[in-house]
Amino acid sequence: MSDPLAEAFDARRDRLRAVAHRVLGSHADAEDVVQEAWLRLSRQDAATIDNLDGWLTTVVGRISLDVLRARKARPEAPYDEVVVEVDEAPAPEEDVALADSVGLALLVVLESLGPHERLAFVLHDLFAVPFEEIGRILGKSTAATKMLASRARRKIRTPSEPAGRSQREVVQAFLTAARDGDFEGLLRVLDPEVRLTVDTPDGVVVVLGATKVAAGARFGAAAGGRTVLVSGLPGVVAWRPDGTPLSVVAFTVADGRIVGIAAVADPVKLASMDLPDPPETVGAPG
Numbered sequence: 646m647s648d649p650l651a652e653a654f655d656a657r658r659d660r661l662r663a664v665a666h667r668v669l670g671s672h673a674d675a676e677d678v679v680q681e682a683w684l685r686l687s688r689q690d691a692a693t694i695d696n697l698d699g700w701l702t703t704v705v706g707r708i709s710l711d712v713l714r715a716r717k718a719r720p721e722a723p724y725d726e727v728v729v730e731v732d733e734a735p736a737p738e739e740d741v742a743l744a745d746s747v748g749l750a751l752l753v754v755l756e757s758l759g760p761h762e763r764l765a766f767v768l769h770d771l772f773a774v775p776f777e778e779i780g781r782i783l784g785k786s787t788a789a790t791k792m793l794a795s796r797a798r799r800k801i802r803t804p805s806e807p808a809g810r811s812q813r814e815v816v817q818a819f820l821t822a823a824r825d826g827d828f829e830g831l832l833r834v835l836d837p838e839v840r841l842t843v844d845t846p847d848g849v850v851v852v853l854g855a856t857k858v859a860a861g862a863r864f865g866a867a868a869g870g871r872t873v874l875v876s877g878l879p880g881v882v883a884w885r886p887d888g889t890p891l892s893v894v895a896f897t898v899a900d901g902r903i904v905g906i907a908a909v910a911d912p913v914k915l916a917s918m919d920l921p922d923p924p925e926t927v928g929a930p931g
């Protein structure tokens with residue numbers, strides 16, 4: 646005998662998986678979230694659910710939010726989904742707004758957002774969930790939820806900048822200033838609310854704010870590294886003298902300033918990434 650509740654859930658499984666994946670950036674985590682949502686639904690009295698779509702979206706959203714919060718203790722980036730390639734061609738994406746289909750680049754950019762910003766943006770902008778429902782998931786007012794989504798949108802969107810500097814120029818200005826110890830130069834290219842995430846062997850370090858990021862900037866090795874695209878974002882790869890990777894850094898630029906920096910310096914995670922070959926001669930990090 647068929648189970649109507651199971652059939653109703655299966656009919657919505659693909660959408661729920663897509664929601665969880667966009668929020669978390671990991672297929673494995675998304676599968677776990679959807680499975681947990683089914684377990685909770687199976688224990689629920691279906692007669693008490695007026696809107697199954699809304700109920701499931703709320704549950705998936707809350708579970709995903711718990712996973713994002715847990716990553717602060719044990720962060721795990723989806724490195725198997727990050728594509729690093731040599732940056733040798735012009736970047737037409739610099740003149741294009743956020744694409745309708747969300748690709749790997751957006752997954753990388755989402756890593757620069759806080760959990761609440763990330764959930765608000767994904768649920769509203771990508772899946773048209775009303776702000777009222779998102780607010781209930783986050784425990785915030787509708788107005789506050791709109792502000793979260795707006796802030797995330799500003800960080801994620803890359804507007805056309807025909808009269809300004811390109812993303813590459815902004816990143817290069819940052820690297821040059823970091824190499825030269827030019828504090829004022831760093832502040833000129835950093836957004837006041839920039840978020841720096843560094844994945845090290847000892848865990849993930851997060852630094853917020855232009856002043857703190859500029860004060861702790863140590864990107865000399867990256868400044869002498871190889872220009873790459875990290876899932877479509879401007880970035881650099883630096884190597885040690887023996888040819889092993891030292892770090893991969895991706896930059897998110899909006900409105901002519903850097904709003905997010907994601908660096909991986911954990912040798913184990915670097916080894917799992919498909920990186921381009923180092924130059925024939927690799928100098929000592931500068």
